[in-house]
Amino acid sequence: MRIAALILGLFVSLLLFCQSCGLGLLGGIDRSLSENFGTETTVGTEESQGQAGIGMLAALIGLVGSGLAISKSRASAVILGISAVMAILGGTSGGLFADLTVWGVIYAIAAGLAFFGRREIKKEESSS
Secondary structure, three states: OHHHHHHHHHHHHHHHHHHHHHHHHHHHHHHHHHHHHOOOOOOOOHHHHHHHHHHHHHHHHHHHHHHOOOOOHHHHHHHHHHHHHHHHHHHOOOOOOOHHHHHHHHHHHHHHHHHHOHHHHHHHHHHO
16 A cells, blocks of 8 residues: 555656646746736636645645655655645635646545555564
């Protein structure tokens, strides 16, 4: 279970970070074009930019949490849980980045895998 938490956490962190960076970059370009040409912005709103920032932060925290999944599964579960809560709250706040809620649920699954991976450590210690 700990290996599954590691792989799932790393995969989600990579995808979430790329998606958040893309939203942030496109939002900046959209805002710049709307200021220069007087068009209406759709992606460059402050709300979308805030969600992109929350996504990047959740991805970095999730990366740390998934890195701890093998050796410190309880700490990994807590850190992945924090990342899940951040992503879910950021996704449900409205705006364009509703995918953030899905990433948060996947982080919660990874946190559960890391938490129940603690049993593996206890079984390994008792058998040796």
